[in-house]
Amino acid sequence: MTTMEAIAIIVGMFAVTFSVRFVLFAGAHKANIPGWLEGALKFVPVSVLTAIIAPMSLTDTQGLALELSNPWFVGALVALLTGLWFKRQLLTICLGVMAFFLVKLIVAL
Amino acid sequence: MTRWQDAKRGMVASIPMIIGGVPFGLLFGSLAAANGLSLGFAIAMSSIVFAGSAQFVALGLIAADAPLWIIVMTTFVVNLRHILYAADMLRYVKHLPLWLRGVMGFGLTDETYAAVRPMHDMGSVNLDNGHRVYVGSFLAFYLMWNLTTVLGALAGEYIPGISEWGLEFAMVATFIGIVTPYLKSVPYWGAFIVALVASVALRELPNNLGLIVATVLAVLTGFVLDRQKNGGGK
Known part of the structure; x- marks a missing residue:
């Protein structure tokens, strides 16, 4: 890769990445978001965060991995139940991470 | 502050x-x-x-x-x-x-x-x-x-x-800690379940496309359930 090619890659990747992130913000001062759209967008946080972590938690390279020997599955399950029950974020993270490493440790034995 | x-x-x-x-x-x-x-x-x-x-x-x-x-x-x-x-x-x-x-x-x-x-x-x-x-x-x-x-x-x-x-x-545990407080009504549960199932089902699609499709499906699910709740109930 020549220096010119390297610069072109960086500039090109920056241009599309920043455009996607900024294009709506750029016109935000005059944007008028219709009520129905706002009603739909409020589901984005739950939807996208779940869609990012579900495949990591529920599958491995073989496919579905809903077993007690899968630290990702057990950790996520413990975190989910803790979050639903106690509604305390820090506790959810701590118990989930502890369960994850506990299973990892046991499986490694 | x-x-x-x-x-x-x-x-x-x-x-x-x-x-x-x-x-x-x-x-x-x-x-x-x-x-x-x-x-x-x-x-x-x-x-x-x-x-x-x-x-x-x-x-x-x-x-x-x-x-x-x-x-x-x-x-x-x-x-x-x-x-x-x-x-x-x-x-x-x-x-x-x-x-x-x-x-x-x-x-x-x-x-x-x-x-x-x-x-x-x-x-x-x-x-x-x-x-x-x-x-x-x-x-x-x-x-x-x-x-x-x-x-x-x-x-x-x-x-x-x-x-x-x-x-x-x-990161997984943190995201779960962020998501769970939302899970208090049917529309949010609907979005959660659809996002979970669809993202797993579509995980093989290239370039994060499965993530995007699953997110859009989940948002639509939440939106429709929300409408039904508010439209029919009152």
Whole structure:
């Protein structure tokens, strides 16, 4: 890769990445978001965060991995139940991470 | 509260995800070095492009000698989900000056969106201080991402197997901690279940497309259930 090619890659990747992130913000001062759209967008946080972590938690390279020997599955399950029950974020993270490493440790034995 | 205190709240809220991001940054730096890319190139990627998963995909494409337009188009598709975040954040940034919206756009990542956006729903930030908390979170991630990129590029081979330690699970647990407070009504549960099933079913689609399709399906599900509840019930 020549220096010119390297610069072109960086500039090109920056241009599309920043455009996607900024294009709506750029016109935000005059944007008028219709009520129905706002009603739909409020589901984005739950939807996208779940869609990012579900495949990591529920599958491995073989496919579905809903077993007690899968630290990702057990950790996520413990975190989910803790979050639903106690509604305390820090506790959810701590118990989930502890369960994850506990299973990892046991499986490694 | 002062600017600094607000920014610090954003940083503190991001700590678990920063820990989760460390192995990725180290891995990116060491992979760049392993692929024969210069330290300067790795730093330019992390500091100018600043897009975790797209950077990994680009490394693969560069290694495969893909043409420039493929690298750029793939980056575009991989980052497309951010437009949903921007749309959702619009109402919290529209009163801010353009330069600040520019900074916030540059720093719009999965993690900062995840850390700060729900605070608006939970009432822990408002239109006066939300952007400061956001910038604090962004700067913390930016610092971590660039430091770990350099460290990984310089010393990647001295930290064997860090990508297998499972530090990334901190991000999973944090996201669950963010999602669960929302799960109080049928529409949110509907969105959650559809996102879960669809993202697993579509995980083999290339370039994060499964993630985008699953997200859109889940948002639509929540929206329709919400309409039915409010339309028929009252």
